[in-house]
Amino acid sequence: MIIEIRDEVVALSGVLRRNHWRTLESAVNLRLRHHPAGIVVDCGGLIALTPEGAETFRDAAAHVAQAGASQQQQQSARMVVANVPPDVMRVLRGIPNLGSQLPIATSVEDARASLGLARTPARASGTGRDGTRAATPPGVVVAGLLGTSADPHAVAVACRLAQNHGSVVHLAYLLVVPRHMPLLSALGEEETRARQTLDSLEGGVRAAGLIPVSRVERTRDPASRLVEVAAETNAEAITLALPPAPDGDLLAVTDATLARARCDVLVNRLPGATALAAAEAGAPERRER
Amino acid sequence: MRYILHPDEYAVVFLVASLALGGVYALLRITLGGARQLRQVVLPSKIYRRILVPAAADMPIGADAVQLACRLAGKNSAAAGSNTPITAVVLAYVIEVPRAFALSAALPEEEAAANDALARAAEAVRACGLQAVSVVRRGRGVLDETLRAASEENADLLVVTTGQVGPDSTPFSPGGGEEETTGTEESFSSQIARRAPCEVVLAHTTGTR
Numbered sequence: 001m002i003i004e005i006r007d008e009v010v011a012l013s014g015v016l017r018r019n020h021w022r023t024l025e026s027a028v029n030l031r032l033r034h035h036p037a038g039i040v041v042d043c044g045g046l047i048a049l050t051p052e053g054a055e056t057f058r059d060a061a062a063h064v065a066q067a068g069a070s071q072q073q074q075q076s077a078r079m080v081v082a083n084v085p086p087d088v089m090r091v092l093r094g095i096p097n098l099g100s101q102l103p104i105a106t107s108v109e110d111a112r113a114s115l116g117l118a119r120t121p122a123r124a125s126g127t128g129r130d131g132t133r134a135a136t137p138p139g140v141v142v143a144g145l146l147g148t149s150a151d152p153h154a155v156a157v158a159c160r161l162a163q164n165h166g167s168v169v170h171l172a173y174l175l176v177v178p179r180h181m182p183l184l185s186a187l188g189e190e191e192t193r194a195r196q197t198l199d200s201l202e203g204g205v206r207a208a209g210l211i212p213v214s215r216v217e218r219t220r221d222p223a224s225r226l227v228e229v230a231a232e233t234n235a236e237a238i239t240l241a242l243p244p245a246p247d248g249d250l251l252a253v254t255d256a257t258l259a260r261a262r263c264d265v266l267v268n269r270l271p272g273a274t275a276l277a278a279a280e281a282g283a284p285e286r287r288e289r
Numbered sequence: 290m291r292y293i294l295h296p297d298e299y300a301v302v303f304l305v306a307s308l309a310l311g312g313v314y315a316l317l318r319i320t321l322g323g324a325r326q327l328r329q330v331v332l333p334s335k336i337y338r339r340i341l342v343p344a345a346a347d348m349p350i351g352a353d354a355v356q357l358a359c360r361l362a363g364k365n366s367a368a369a370g371s372n373t374p375i376t377a378v379v380l381a382y383v384i385e386v387p388r389a390f391a392l393s394a395a396l397p398e399e400e401a402a403a404n405d406a407l408a409r410a411a412e413a414v415r416a417c418g419l420q421a422v423s424v425v426r427r428g429r430g431v432l433d434e435t436l437r438a439a440s441e442e443n444a445d446l447l448v449v450t451t452g453q454v455g456p457d458s459t460p461f462s463p464g465g466g467e468e469e470t471t472g473t474e475e476s477f478s479s480q481i482a483r484r485a486p487c488e489v490v491l492a493h494t495t496g497t498r
Binding site: 152153156157159160161163201204205207208242258261262263264265266267268269270271272281 | 335360363483486488489491495
């Protein structure tokens with residue numbers, strides 16, 4: 001296997017048969033010193049991946065997260081995997097607690113943007129004195145997905161906010177692990193459903209001209225985890241959506257997120273059928289000033 | 290010796306078999322490809338024609354509420370080929386009339402405050418390139434009159450920020466504070482979100498933390 005490192009991008013090519021973390025460790029540490037936001041692992045050149053080789057990603061992600069925490073940075077370092085060939089993705093997703101937890105971006109540029117490292121301005125706004133447009137730094141919006149029918153609305157609102165900056169939308173699917181089960185338990189169907197939901201919503205984000213980064217977050221406290229994701233990604237806003245008749249758990253998660261988040265939180269509550277019917281029953285003509 | 294097929298028929302059989310296999314392959318591609326496409330979720334369009342931002346004496350329209358309404362209006366705010374924006378931001382100021390007075394009683398101070406607040410907010414809306422509609426409403430309670438306004442103004446979206454209603458520890462769960470505003474245990478935010486005839490966006494903005 002060949003490893004090439006340039007700036008914050010670690011490019012892997014060839015066949016990853018064994019755990020090569022020890023080979024990568026010193027180079028990654030050096031990169032993190034110069035790029036504390038994190039690293040991007042470009043898998044575009046990977047021909048094949050074995051389950052043992054996939055442990056490289058697990059060890060690397062754990063080390064990067066720990067390195068960020070130990071340096072007491074305001075924003076913890078992250079590792080984003082990019083440009084993953086379909087065969088390699090299949091192997092990754094088949095490994096419990098790995099494929100679903102790795103942040104995966106479609107391209108290296110998307111991954112760099114999600115780390116806040118985009119070289120070119122995503123969208124320009126405002127005009128300078130000489131008529132040139134001033135660049136705005138890309139912003140990040142996190143859409144919290146609670147596994148309800150309203151999740152597309154959370155993503156749509158996130159896209160609407162992100163369009164002002166033309167940048168990254170993080171789709172964080174919160175997978176609640178029951179307390180009687182270990183946190184890393186395989187949740188089978190739920191995890192599959194989470195991944196399918198993320199795959200389908202990513203397409204919607206790309207259609208809006210934005211960059212999706214999807215992640216499945218296994219947690220016992222979804223509100224806290226969502227707030228942590230927003231802090232890690234330096235998000236400007238969190239969006240959530242509630243269906244017309246949310247249960248107590250959903251409302252509690254929403255309230256907890258509103259209370260704990262350090263960034264803006266937008267909650268999109270969808271109207272109930274009875275409220276809509278009452279409105280349609282006959283509203284008098286509107287009056288305007 | 291008797292053949293199953295005459296040698297002259299081989300070409301015809303081969304042609305028919307090829308066509309049949311090709312047809313099956315095409316059918317499979319269309320159905321499976323369509324099934325894959327069906328899995329793609331189309332995001333809700335979020336095109337809002339009328340966004341209502343409520344206000345009252347104890348629920349001022351802050352800059353964050355106006356800015357949020359403008360951001361949520363999105364880039365569909367201008368109709369193609371015309372200067373008229375598609376989206377209108379309806380600024381509805383509710384004057385709470387005490388029960389001791391008739392609804393039509395003269396309340397010059399309250400009306401002056403309402404007009405002043407609406408004028409400033411409308412200017413901010415127009416600065417975003419959107420159409421501003423200002424409405425003064427009179428009612429016995431801010432919550433009920435706001436909901437009535439959302440219905441009568443045909444609002445697609447109701448925007449409320451915590452800068453307006455005040456920080457609430459549990460805005461969505463029943464039993465949250467703000468008893469002064471509603472006189473009931475359920476918070477203003479919770480009631481408005483539950484009873485509104487349209488979508489509601491409740492926002493906690495960092496300016497109010």
